[in-house]
Amino acid sequence: MPTRHPAPPLVPRATDCRCGRPVFFRNSQCLACKTALGYDPESARLLALEPVRQSALWRVVGARRGAPRYRRCANLAGPVGCNWLLPETDTSESGLCRCCRLTRTWPDLAVEQNREWVARIATAQRRLLSILIALGLPAWPAGVDPVLGLGFDLLRQPEGGAPVITGHADGLITLDVAEADDAEREQRRSALHEPYRTLLGHLRHEVGHYYWQRLVDGSVWLAPFRDLFGDERADYAAALAQHHGSGPPADWGARHVSAYASSHPWEDWAETFAHYLHLVDTLDTARGFGVDGNQVELSYERWSTADLVPEAAPEGTAAPDAGLPLSDPSAFIDLVNEWMELTGVLNELSRSMGLADFYPFVLSRPALRKLHLVHRVVQAQRAVAPPGPRPGPVRPAGRTHEDESADPVGDGHSDAELAARTGP
Numbered sequence: 001m002p003t004r005h006p007a008p009p010l011v012p013r014a015t016d017c018r019c020g021r022p023v024f025f026r027n028s029q030c031l032a033c034k035t036a037l038g039y040d041p042e043s044a045r046l047l048a049l050e051p052v053r054q055s056a057l058w059r060v061v062g063a064r065r066g067a068p069r070y071r072r073c074a075n076l077a078g079p080v081g082c083n084w085l086l087p088e089t090d091t092s093e094s095g096l097c098r099c100c101r102l103t104r105t106w107p108d109l110a111v112e113q114n115r116e117w118v119a120r121i122a123t124a125q126r127r128l129l130s131i132l133i134a135l136g137l138p139a140w141p142a143g144v145d146p147v148l149g150l151g152f153d154l155l156r157q158p159e160g161g162a163p164v165i166t167g168h169a170d171g172l173i174t175l176d177v178a179e180a181d182d183a184e185r186e187q188r189r190s191a192l193h194e195p196y197r198t199l200l201g202h203l204r205h206e207v208g209h210y211y212w213q214r215l216v217d218g219s220v221w222l223a224p225f226r227d228l229f230g231d232e233r234a235d236y237a238a239a240l241a242q243h244h245g246s247g248p249p250a251d252w253g254a255r256h257v258s259a260y261a262s263s264h265p266w267e268d269w270a271e272t273f274a275h276y277l278h279l280v281d282t283l284d285t286a287r288g289f290g291v292d293g294n295q296v297e298l299s300y301e302r303w304s305t306a307d308l309v310p311e312a313a314p315e316g317t318a319a320p321d322a323g324l325p326l327s328d329p330s331a332f333i334d335l336v337n338e339w340m341e342l343t344g345v346l347n348e349l350s351r352s353m354g355l356a357d358f359y360p361f362v363l364s365r366p367a368l369r370k371l372h373l374v375h376r377v378v379q380a381q382r383a384v385a386p387p388g389p390r391p392g393p394v395r396p397a398g399r400t401h402e403d404e405s406a407d408p409v410g411d412g413h414s415d416a417e418l419a420a421r422t423g424p
């Protein structure tokens, strides 16, 4: 039987230090030999570093003359503890890496609790950014991205003040930093009957809204989006009020990846996009450690490319995505089948430890087709543009998405605040 050589991971999450010990994506120093480590987002590699004499620069240990040199992120020291690198040529005043630079507003870091929370959020941000960059998706701040910049406001509700609404508006993601508090987040998860709620999940959901606006709205993908997800021009505020008031339809699982996804086509897209990143990042990590979902001893009923074929269109009408890049449907189906088998095993492992399921979701055929559209949009973006600032679809009109973390009893929502964030 021929040996199967899986593709190398997009982002290797561990590597061997020069001393032979394993070091990981988030490490800034080898705990054994104390070698400095830094993550280069452009090459997606964790590098062992040595200082360049009489400068603030670093180079790979043992690198030859003329090899690339780096700066370490200015947030290496302090609560963020960022291990990312900047190229030598980046002499921006902030000295921040391309991930830290996305954060526009930090909570008051003189407060001990905020420092702890920010460290957790920044860890999730770097995880998010690493896969976005590796997938070739635009992730640059306003001023660098010529179309629509991405940014984060990390806000804490002031004592007696209005709650912070986690959400997205025109590239700006607002995150309530209290989501980094395990007890608080678990309480919200339980109150909202969600099977899964994490910082990384929030970020992947909100960035999904960003990419809808950046890559789908006003583009060739809008018609196939509406065909699968529904018409996003439906009254958004009314849809969310309905969802929070009466809950999801009983049969949401037959069409959506999550109950919240059934509230509005925008939320459906954001939830599906988050799932796509869960799948791509986790499978990539597994592959980096030699774990192949296809090799596990679990026989699921597998999806096939026939499951991606839409129901017959009325005679004489073209499918809304006729002529658009299809990518390789069998590669996508292989990916999802691998995900099903890997998560099937991981769920059992979680149960063996008495933990909640690792992946507490079931995919329906319509949800699979939505996931496929996300995959196609991402693949098309990858094909046309290498990572880096670049032109894209024309910037559409302002839009605001408010997240489900809006107070379930409905008193946490400020229209004026949202309108102010949306801008002209």
Ligand SMILES: [Zn+2]
Pocket (backbone or CB within 6 Å): 017, 018, 019, 020, 021, 030, 031, 032, 033, 034, 035
């Ligand atoms: Zn070492």
Ligand SMILES: [Zn+2]
Pocket (backbone or CB within 6 Å): 073, 074, 075, 076, 082, 083, 084, 096, 097, 098, 099, 100, 101
């Ligand atoms: Zn940084």
Ligand SMILES: [Zn+2]
Pocket (backbone or CB within 6 Å): 205, 206, 209, 266, 267, 270, 401, 402, 403, 404
């Ligand atoms: Zn949302």
